[in-house]
Amino acid sequence: MTDEQELELNEQLASRQPLLEQHDASTKKKTKPWYRRRLVIISGALLVLLGFSYTLISSQISRIASQAIKDTVMHVKKMDLSHPESQSVTLNLSLSLEMMSPFPATVDATTFVITYQNVIVGSFQAPAMHMSHGINDQIFPDSTLKIQDKKAWNHFAGDMMKLSQIQYQISSSLIIHVRLLGGLVTFRALDIPLHKIMTFKGMDGLQDMQIAQVKMDNSTQKEVLATIKTCIRNPSITTIRPVGALCLNAHYPRLGEGTLVARLRTSADTALSIADGEPSHPFCASLQETTDMSKGYNLLELQGQMLGVNSEAINGLITKYLSNVSAALTVVMCESRASSVDLYNQAMKNLTIKSLLPPQKDPLVGNMFLHGISLYPPAEGKENDTVRLDTAVLVEATSPLGPSSVLTVTDVYMNVSLTGAGVALGTLSTVSVDIIDGKLVGRSNISVDCLTKLDFAEGGKAFGRFIRASVVKEKVLLTLAGSMDVVCQGALGNLKLFGLPLRATAFLSGMNNFKNVTVESFSLPGSGSTTEHEEPIQTQIEIRNPSVFTVSIGTFWMDLSLNASREKFGELHGTMHLAPGRNRLEMNGHLKPTKDAAGQVSDAVADFFF
Known part of the structure; x- marks a missing residue:
């Protein structure tokens, strides 16, 4: 078929169909395949991309996760x-x-x-x-x-x-x-x-242990039982609940042979439940004295027995305890059984903690009450060097063994500086001591009679001023400052405590210038001589001594004078020995008033006799 024939045939077919139908058919024929093809292509591409991505990520997820x-x-x-x-x-x-x-x-x-x-x-x-x-x-x-x-x-x-x-x-x-x-x-x-x-931070041996309180309330006559509250810092993030019943040995002054002074234990529910940075146990947080204990401190309560088997160690520890000085204490977990919890027992064996035992708040000797002081004449040739003093003292003392265990004081030696009425009198040392009632139970009073020797300061001049003040004043202050050695017996055996500090102050009643003097008798026996210009006097007087001093003054002389004019008209002499209370003295002397040129006494003297 030629081209012309084909064109003629198409025109004939077209003339038989409506114009719009021809247009729609042509449109459908042209667009439908285009959209379908694109949708299929895009969907397929997406599915392939997603599948590829999933496969790719899945194959790499282990590596990514491992790196993360x-x-x-x-x-x-x-x-x-x-x-x-x-x-x-x-x-x-x-x-x-x-x-x-x-x-x-x-x-x-x-x-x-x-x-x-x-x-x-x-x-x-x-x-x-x-x-x-x-x-x-x-x-x-x-x-x-x-x-x-x-x-x-x-x-x-x-x-x-x-x-x-x-x-x-x-x-x-x-x-x-x-x-x-x-x-x-x-x-x-x-x-x-x-x-x-x-x-992470470990517990560092629990080295920060503060001993906060020591009580001996449960002691007996045979055992000294201590209850000790300690605050122990946990520098770690680890807490242990419970750590178990702990067994500890305390040593003084250092860890070694012959230094064991106490065996201690804790209760089975003992815990280290407070970690670093957490609020401390309330008891520990309240102890803001020298160390900030607001964070990280656990309360650890120890109970056990003080031991007297190592006398040198226990003597040293008790001496420090009574000397207002903290004592270096080394606490070691027991080697045989450190903890009742098997899981921690081996870990805690021989754990060594250094701490300080705080001193007893009350010193061994507190107040002193002098009931009597006797002064004796110095030995010949020693008048400006020494004087002997006998003292009767009531001492208020506090036992370190608590209120239930008797501690008997058997001997005391002291060496102190003596200050009286604001004047340094010298050095007072003990010659001998008679302890009348030496039993201490908690806070008690003991009676002591001491023979002491006072080595004068200033060649005795200061002591003379003190005696003068004691005579004229109503009250005088006496201060002792130095050290003492004490021997005592109790549940810890025989304790020898050397160098304990002693500082005590006592107010003494002075003689108040002998204001209470009564003349009981006054006689003029006469000399029987017309040529003598003086008349003998015999008198007895009573002197009340309000002080605690007993003084042997020896022979002394007194002037007789008038109160108003202070005119002397005679003198008396006698031997004086003054004790506390009433003293009767016998004195002798002469009337020897001053006469004028005419041989007459003054009108005041004449008025005194007539």
């Missing part, structure tokens, strides 16, 4: 050990995880293994964890740490208690679910390894 776990920083915030058993302990763990990956993920529950110095210690179950980019706090409550190797655990726990810092490894195999597109797509990664070196 490797880059994640793990930090232990708190580790609490409770309910210990023979091969396990309940573990409450608080972790901080810093995740670098931008994709959120979920880690399935897993088992963590703890390794210390290349030896597996044990393992514990961890719950599922949800993590996102940034800091994530995770808590593993009430997990059970199963001890796999007891020797490794003892090593780990021992270093945790004794070292200031400790490192261990935590490892696991994780199943991780990574979420993309807001959680629309999740990828699962299996067997992702976790190996982390964890570093």
Whole structure:
């Protein structure tokens, strides 16, 4: 068929059909294949791209997850050990995880293994964890740490208690679910390894132990029983509940042979439940004296027996205790059985803590009440050097053994500086002592008679001024400052306490210028001579001595004078020995008034006699 014939045929067919139908048919014939082909192509491309992406990400998810776990920083915030058993302990763990990956993920529950110095210690179950980019706090409550190797655990726990810092490894195999597109797509990664070196602060040997209170209330006549409250700082993030009944030995002045002074124990529920940075036990927090104890301090109550078997050590400790000086005390966990909890026993053996035993608040000697002081004439040739003093003293003293255990004082020697009426009198030392009632129970009074020697200061001039003040004043102040040695007997055996500080002040009644003097008799027996210009006098007087002083003055002379004019008209002499209370003295002398040129006495003297 020629072209012309073909064109003629098409025109004939077209003339038989409507114009619009021809147009629609032509349109459908042209557009329908174009859209279908594009939709199929785009859909197929997307499916291929998604499939390829999923396959690509799936093939790389393990590597991505492994890198994310490797880059994640793990930090232990708190580790609490409770309910210990023979091969396990309940573990409450608080972790901080810093995740670098931008994709959120979920880690399935897993088992963590703890390794210390290349030896597996044990393992514990961890719950599922949800993590996102940034800091994530995770808590593993009430997990059970199963001890796999007891020797490794003892090593780990021992270093945790004794070292200031400790490192261990935590490892696991994780199943991780990574979420993309807001959680629309999740990828699962299996067997992702976790190996982390964890570093945290240890307990540093619990070196900061403050002894806050010592009581001996439960002591008996045979035993000195001490109850001691201590505040012990836990510098670690680890807490232990309970640590068990602890056995401790106390040594003074240092750890060594012959220095054991006490055996102590704690109750079975003793715990180290307060970690570093946490509020201290209320008792410890209230002790803000020299150390800030508001954070990290646990109350540890010790009970036990003081021992007198090592006399030198116990004598030194009690001396310090009574000297207002803290005593260096070394406390060591027992080697045989440090803790009643088997899981911590080996770890705590021989744990050594240095502390200070605070002194007894009340000194051995408190107030002194002088009931009598007798002054004796100095020995010939020693008038300006020494004088002997006999004193009767009531001493208020406090026993270091508490209110229920008798301590009997058997001997005392003192060497003190004596100050009276504001004047340094000299050095007073003990020659001999008679302790009348030396039994001390708690705070008691004991009566002591002392023969002492006073070595004068200033060649006796200061002592003379003191005696003068004692005669003319109503009250005088006497101060003793120095040291004393005490020998006593009690539940700790024979104690010899050397160099105890002594500082005591006593107010003494003075002689008040002998204001209470009564003339009981006054006689003029006459001389029987007309040529003598003086008349003999015989008199008896009573002098009341209100002071505690007994003074042997010896022979003395007194002028007789008139009160108003102070005119002397005679003199008396006698031997005086004054004791506290009323004293009767017999005195003799002469009337010897002053006469004028005419041989007459003054009108005042004449009026006195007539």
